[in-house]
Amino acid sequence: MGLFLIAHIAGRGVAIETSQVDSVVDIAQVIAVPRTEAAVRGLVALRSRVVTVIDTGTALGLDPTPASARRAVITRIDGHLYAILVDELEDVSVFEAQPLSPGLALDHGWARAGIGLVERDGEPLLIVDLAALVPQQTLAA
Amino acid sequence: MDDLLQEFIAETRETLEALSGEIVAWEAAPTDRTRLDAIFRFVHTVKGSCGFLDLPRLARLSHAAEDVLAAVRDGQRLPDTALVDAVLAIVDRIGELVEAIDAGAPLDDSCEDLLIAALAEDARPAVVAQPAAAMRSNGRSVRLNVDLLDRMMSGMSEMVLARNELARRLRDEQVDPLVEAALERLSLTVSDMRDTVTRTRMQRIDALFSALPRMVRDTAGELGKSVALSIDGADVELDREMIELMRDPLVHIIRNAVDHGIETPAERRAAGKPETGRLLVSARQSGNQILVEIADDGRGIDSDRLAAKARAQGLVSDAALASMDAAARLDLIFHAGLSSRDTVTAISGRGVGMDVVRSNIEHIGGRIQLANRPGQGLTIVISVPLTLSIMSTIVVGVGDQRFAIARQSVDEILRIGGETVRIDTVGDAQVATVRGRRLPLVSLGRLLGIGTGGETNLAIVATRDGDYALAIDAVIDAEELVVKPAAPAVMATGVYAGHTLPDSGLPMLLLDASGIATVAGLRFLHGILAEEEAAAAAPARGVLALMFEDLDDQRRVLPLAAIDRVETVSTAAIRRTGGQLRLAIGGHLVPLHAAAAIGERADLPVLRLTDGSTEIAYAIHEPVEIVQLPGEVAPARGVGPVAGVVIIDGEQVELLDAHALFAGALQPAGDRLCWLQRDAGGWMETFLRPMLESMGYRCVMQPPPDGPADVALVMDGATIAPAAARNVVRLRQERPSDGDPASIYRYDRPALLDALAHAVGDR
Incomplete structure (x- = not known):
């Protein structure tokens, strides 16, 4: 059993382990970062810290998250803060994490980000690993 | 040197403390390679430091111990108890000596020979008297744990950010002047503290x-x-x-x-x-x-x-x-x-x-x-x-975005369209020419893919590899910023060094000056090899020449090889004297060539030209840039020191004739040694000598010590040792040639010069 935050990303319901969630915020004005990857929407100030904003749609290889999206989940990966844009947030509750169903063919970035399933009222929700949404420097670089 | 010595003492003391455990362990297990290595490194480091701190006693001890330990490492000697004891005695002694140096107390060196002798293979254990008491001095400095400094530093950074946010929020609201005053005081304290904290951590390399x-x-x-x-x-x-x-x-x-x-x-x-x-x-x-x-x-x-x-x-x-x-x-x-x-x-x-x-x-x-x-x-x-987290920066604007750039990498900022800047397109690259210096131009807006609102300024950016000009829309501010490393995906672009949160409350990126050069594809030759390669390659690349605006508003070029340097001189130093313009510079007079009147100006640039032995100056309006001379030169017609006309960047430019400049009006090299025999009235020296020197003779008033003079000038019947001069020209006081027919009347200038020229073999 674990605590999960239920959110909507790219129109789908997903579950995020609360241990990955630093806070949930509405972000302010985003400053673009020229030349970086498309999945990085820019930088935003959050309580006197600078947070890198992730365009979740692009990170998943889907349509970009609309520019109007303001709600984000803040997560800390390798010492850096990221704001993962979401469509909508629901509540936090306790679920039992299950492995991905055998034979489940996930498309696009879902395959990389999906690490399991939870079941809410009979509806299966993908558990998304936020770290998989953040573009990482390749080891060689 | 004192600083270094203090560092050495503190360091040795610390290592010794850390080493004491190793020493005990090594005593218990003398064959343990890691312990041996640790002790070996210690004595090696001490030896190295002693070398340049000039501590011969310590150097001797550590060198001796190192020799023995090296032998053990190579398997030539076995670490038996006697050897371990002897090495430890030396390590102890090093500690005592270091304390003694710190305390400034003398320490008797009688037992050191014994200690070193004890290292020998067949030595008997040395008995060393223990020093009476430790002589540790009271230090006036504290050695702090770096973790503590780290926490202080990050606390400081947070404090600056919190202050910034507070200031921003208060700006948006009507506040009590007292609150503002309090904030002002807080700001001052914070920036003061920040400087101090920064100083505790940072040191010039x-x-x-x-x-x-x-x-x-x-x-x-x-x-x-x-x-x-x-x-x-x-x-x-x-x-x-x-x-x-x-x-x-x-x-x-x-x-x-x-x-x-x-x-x-x-x-x-x-x-x-x-x-x-x-x-x-x-x-x-x-x-x-x-x-x-x-x-x-x-x-x-x-x-x-x-x-x-x-x-x-x-x-x-x-x-x-x-x-x-x-x-x-x-x-x-x-x-x-x-x-x-x-x-x-x-x-x-x-x-x-x-x-x-x-x-x-x-x-x-x-x-x-x-x-x-x-x-x-x-x-x-x-x-x-780089853990440097507070940085002095210049904030620049491109399009509607702002970026910070480290102040230390910006040499200067110039306005585009000003007199000093000229921008040309070479192939598909842009080149900025700043005061005759040609720099690759990088448009920040284009590099970052942001639309620019019209580039108005050039920042001359210095990197270790080379300098370049960065075109920006505006210079906004100079600001001290707390810079933090940005996320990997942002750093991976190669053009940013970190991010920061200035007073505006909006995040800002710090540009990486050398990263931009790399991403823009600028290639600089650098390093020792490059210098030599450049020097070797230069002659093969054709003739480089300086293009300049002459005083008569013509553009002219002159090969760089003929130019010693370009100098700005005061016009007061230029006078028409002795029939030509001369420039007084550094205690010398240099003939000056000017294509037109100098006019009313306080100073002007001159080219100092040299052909290796003679020097002349050429007054110009201003230098433009260094260009490569094309192979084709259209010959000039008419007079004046112009060798021909070349085309540079589609423009007709006159190529100055360096040969004509030197040939005209210039003195021959003064390499003919002329000995003027001193006469009673000093006529030789006051009347004759300046005239001869202006004709290029080198004059001496004494018989030259190093071999005969080319020619000697004597008055009337004076005699001269035949070995002192190869030829003699005799002058006479009186006009009629009633005396010596071989002598020349002293004011018969043409005859005198002719005789001299004959005498030195020029004619």
Whole structure:
């Protein structure tokens, strides 16, 4: 059993382990970062810290998250803060994490980000690993 | 030197404390290789430091202990109890000596010979009287744990950010003036504190470099080598901890370079290199790293010999060796216990060093890279992370975005369209010419893919590799900013060094000056080799010439080879004297050529021209740029010192005739030695000498000591030793030629000059 935050990303319901969630915020004005990857929407100030904003749609290889999206989940990966844009947030509750169903063919970035399933009222929700949404420097670089 | 000594004392004291455990462990298990290595490194470091701190007693002790330990490492001696005791006695003695140096107290050196003798294989245990009491002095400084400083620093950064946010929020609201005053006070305190905290951590890398010249000189002297050291970037600031941790590695590397890398003068001559070896130590900031580069032009590393030695010492197997590529073989240099040198010297070469160097550098999160050019030199680059978090920056605007750029990398900011800046397109690249200096131009807006709102300024950006001009829309502000590393995806672009949150409350990116140059594809030649390559390549690239605006508003060019330098002089120093314009400069008179009247101006640039022996000056309006002369020259017609016309950038430009400039109105070289025999009235000296000198004769009033004069001038019947001059021209006081028919009336100028010319063989 674990605590999960239920959110909507790219129109789908997903579950995020609360241990990955630093806070949930509405972000302010985003400053673009020229030349970086498309999945990085820019930088935003959050309580006197600078947070890198992730365009979740692009990170998943889907349509970009609309520019109007303001709600984000803040997560800390390798010492850096990221704001993962979401469509909508629901509540936090306790679920039992299950492995991905055998034979489940996930498309696009879902395959990389999906690490399991939870079941809410009979509806299966993908558990998304936020770290998989953040573009990482390749080891060689 | 005192600082260095204090550092050495503190460091040795600390190492000794840390070592005491190892010593006990080694006593219990003398065959333990790791303990042995630790103690060996300690004495080696002490020996190294003593070398340039001039502490002969410590050097002797540590050298003796090192010899014995090296023998143990090589398996030549067994670490029996007597040996362990003897080494420990020396380690103790080093500790006592260090305390004594710190306290400034004398310490009797009678027992040191005994201690060293005890190291011998057949020695009997030495009995040493214990010193009466410890003489530790009370220090006035505190050595702080770096973690503590780290926490202080990050707390400080947070405080600055919180202050900024508070200020921003208060700006948006109507507040009580008292609150504003309180905030003002807080701001002042915070910035004061910030400076202090920054200072506790940062130190100019000069602290590391200042000891190098002496060390290189002494080391090279001991080895009978000649080494020219150049140091660059001593004002780069580095974390104090890094500086301390880099000291030993740097000392090792430089000693190695002088000892192993740079050859003896005889070897260098044989290899066709200049006798004096070159050693370049430089520091620069690149992105979020500090790079320290040590480049020598010595023999480099012989990686095959290195591999052979490694195999002989049983450090690697044949099979492992066979599978190694060149880089891996080179990497063997970092193997503990391996030395590429066959003989051991007092300087280095015990195989300790590079392994210690690498572990020290890696310990602080740095990297060490080798660029080996066998026969030509070795370049070692140490890169260490930059923890500098408060930075003085210039905020620039492009389109609707703002970026910060480190102030230290910006040389100056110029307005586009001003007189000093000229922008041309060469091929598909843009070039900015600033006061005759041509720089590659990078448009920040275009590089970042942001629309610009009209570029109005150029920032001249200096990187270690070279300078370039960065076109920006606006210069907004100069600001001290707390810079933090940005997310990997952002850093991966290569153009940013970090991010920051200024007073505006909107995040801002810090540009990486050298990263931009790399991303923009600018290529600079750099390093020792590049200098030489450039020097070698220059003649083949055709004739370079200076293009300038002349006084008559014509553009003219003159080959660079003829120009000694361009100088701005005061017009007051230019006068028409003795029938031509002359420039008084540095106590000399130089003939000056001007194409038109100088007019009303306080100063003007002049080209100082030289053909190797004679010097003239050429007044110009302003230098434009350095250009390459095309092969085709249309010959000039008419008079004036113009050799022809060339086309440069589609424009007709007159090519000045350097030959004509020198040939016209200029004195022949004064290489004819003329001895004027002193006469009673001083006529020779006052009347004749200036005239002759203006004609190019070098005049002396005494018989020249070094061989005969070309010609001697004597008055009337004066006699002269035949050996003092090759020819004699006799002058007479009176006009009628009633006296000596071979003499010349002294005011018969044409006859006098003619006789002189005949005498020296010019006609």
